[in-house]
């Protein structure tokens with residue numbers, strides 16, 4: 001399998017813990033991890049990609065992603081396979097649960113990306129979310145405030161699925 005580029009943003013470091021767990025389940029594979037803040041161009045160097053963002057501002061991705069959406073639009077995602085991981089809080093922000101990844105999804109799909117790793121909505125208790133397509137989440141939705149105990153298994157299952165699709 002070709003090297004995986006993991007790109008993330010964080011405000012209060014919860015996402016850093018999630019990225020650590022992703023890396024744990026990729027320990028037999030090649031990957032390189034970047035904070036998106038200064039690394040948008042690096043995306044061009046990878047065909048296998050994982051984008052990770054917490055949700056802020058009522059359903060938005062972290063500012064480092066939102067401020068870079070224009071640069072993301074300049075990248076040709078044809079031939080790139082992308083898995084999306086969103087963090088959120090389904091009880092405190094249940095009307096916009098994990099909406100951050102929707103903003104990334106819309107841009108990269110328009111630019112030709114193949115987004116993989118859709119997941120079941122079973123076991124979550126949000127009121128509303130923008131991240132459903134064909135009855136599934138468009139990526140992996142994680143809630144470290146309320147369901148941290150479920151996270152390792154969710155990540156393990158998700159990584160197994162996206163690895164089947166990676167090049």
Ligand SMILES: Cc1cc2nc3c(=O)[nH]c(=O)nc-3n(C[C@H](O)[C@H](O)[C@H](O)COP(=O)(O)O)c2cc1C
Nearest residue numbers: 011012013014015054055058059088089093097098
């Ligand atoms: C001001 C604020 C706004 C938030 N907005 C949302 C939201 O709209 N939807 C959601 O699911 N989670 C929301 N969250 C929850 C965060 O996404 C969640 O706590 C995440 O784990 C934070 O990750 P980080 O520590 O890496 O920044 C919000 C949190 C804060 C503090």
